[in-house]
Each structure stands twice: as C-alpha cells, then as structure tokens.
Amino acid sequence: MNKMEFFKILEEGLIDFPAHELQEILYDYKEHFSNAQSDGKTEEEIIEELGDPYTIVNQYRSSYMQVSTSNTEYEDTYEEKESNNKTYTSYDNDLNEKHSNNSTNNSSNSLINTILKICMVVGLLILFFPIVVAGFATIFGVGIGLLAIPFAFSISGILMLLGKFGFTILGFGVPAFFADFPTSVTVLITIGSVSATLICFILLIYLIKFIVLIIKRLINKLSNKEGI
Structure with missing residues (x-):
C-alpha cells in the first residue's frame, strides 16, 4: 500500500464527515508523511507506523458518533430545560399576577x-x-x-x-x-x-x-x- 491508496481509503471512509473536519484529518496525516519522509522513511514504513487505514477510519467514525450522540443529548437536555424554564416563568408570572390582584383587592377592601x-x-x-x-x-x-x-x-x-x-x-x-x-x-x-x-x-x-x-x-x- 502506498501513500495515495492510504489517503484514498481515509477520504472514502470519512466522506460523510463535515468538510472542514475531513480536511483537518487529511492535513494532519499529510504533514506526518512529509515529516517522516524528510527523516528518510519510506511510504510503507510510515503506513506501518500509522496503522491500518481501515482501523483508523473506524476509530474516527466511532469517536465522531460518540460526539454526535453527546451533542444530541445535550441539545435535547437544553431544549427540555428551556421548556421547563418557560413553564416555570409562565407559572411565576401567573403567581405574580395573582399576588398583584390579591394585593389590589386587599387594599380596596381595607x-x-x-x-x-x-x-x-x-x-x-x-x-x-x-x-x-x-x-x-x-x-x-x-x-x-x-x-x-x-x-x-x-x-x-x-x-x-x-x-x-x-x-x-x-x-x-x-x-x-x-x-x-x-x-x-x-x-x-x-x-x-x-x-x-x-x-x-x-x-x-x-x-x-x-x-x-x-x-x-x-x-x-x-x-x-x-x-x-
């Protein structure tokens, strides 16, 4: 396996990632290849150090799925809190309005x-x-x-x-x-x-x-x- 095949497997395996994230991942590996080749290593040696590209793709996809799930849970929790806050605010406003009305009535009666x-x-x-x-x-x-x-x-x-x-x-x-x-x-x-x-x-x-x-x-x- 050469450098082109390595990057092709990574790009096809992570093609559904956001474009900026995919570009960052590919850029990191390209920079790693460039530095290693400057040290006199061959493409095969560098790929052996990095590991199987399919394994790398699976690791990235697993991490991405965990982050997406956490973000989804956070958004759901945030929406639920917002809904509860709106309900509490509405209830608090009702209480304040009732208290204001009661105070007005009590003042009039007094x-x-x-x-x-x-x-x-x-x-x-x-x-x-x-x-x-x-x-x-x-x-x-x-x-x-x-x-x-x-x-x-x-x-x-x-x-x-x-x-x-x-x-x-x-x-x-x-x-x-x-x-x-x-x-x-x-x-x-x-x-x-x-x-x-x-x-x-x-x-x-x-x-x-x-x-x-x-x-x-x-x-x-x-x-x-x-x-x-």
Whole structure:
C-alpha cells in the first residue's frame, strides 16, 4: 500500500464527515508523511507506523458518533430545560399576577372597611354625644352645687363674725337674729363651712379628673375596637 491508496481509503471512509473536519484529518496525516519522509522513511514504513487505514477510519467514525450522540443529548437536555424554564416563568408570572390582584383587592377592601369604620364611629359620636354631654354636665352641676352650699355658709359665717365685732358690710349691719347667735357657735359654723368648702373643692377637682379619664378611656376603647 502506498501513500495515495492510504489517503484514498481515509477520504472514502470519512466522506460523510463535515468538510472542514475531513480536511483537518487529511492535513494532519499529510504533514506526518512529509515529516517522516524528510527523516528518510519510506511510504510503507510510515503506513506501518500509522496503522491500518481501515482501523483508523473506524476509530474516527466511532469517536465522531460518540460526539454526535453527546451533542444530541445535550441539545435535547437544553431544549427540555428551556421548556421547563418557560413553564416555570409562565407559572411565576401567573403567581405574580395573582399576588398583584390579591394585593389590589386587599387594599380596596381595607380602604372600604376603614371608611365604614370611620362613618360608624362618627355616627356613634353624633348619637351619644348629647347624652354624654348632658350626663357630664349634670354631674358637674351637682358638684358645683355641693361646693356652693358650704361656700355660702362660709361667707355667711365670716360676715357674722365681722358683724359681731362691729364691722359693717357695704353699709349694712348683721341682722338681729344672727347677732343673737353666740360667738363660739358662729366661729364653729364658719370653721365647719370653710372646711366643707375645701373638701368639696378637692372632691370637685378629683371628679373633673375622673370625668376626663373616663372620656379618654372611652375614646381609646372606641378607637381600638374600630381599628382606626
């Protein structure tokens, strides 16, 4: 077998290879022949070193088939992954769209509920405000009345004491009925009245604080209950 026959077997055996790959294979062997001949070897010796051309063809074809199979499997796997990615992307988009719709609906429902709660609280305030004001006004009036009674007695006792000592108030003297009261009795009445006035004044302050505290707690309770 000579060089021409060797290359003819290679070319015919690998004729279905891509042209550029076939040319690269033939070029490598031609270069090997050229280098070996430069070293003084004959064509037969070079072919013996390279081996049977049919065996070489079978080796190339086996390697090429393995590479083609791997590429095909890779392409199939890639296409399958792409398909899965598209499915996942579509599913993810659907989830995002549903989440967006749910968020919009929840925001709308929350706004409507807030408006309804505000209207409910305003309605309750309009309904119960006159009753609450009337109740607190009554309590406040009773407290002022209880304070006014001992305060009046205190002023009267002080005026009686001044009258007994000869003082006149705005040009008027103390009536004879009050002037006949013993001085000790007048002093005791005056002290008791002043003490009662102070006690009623302190109680009135605590009553006002108590009313304010109740109003604050009522407002906080309504606010927490309605979620505003």
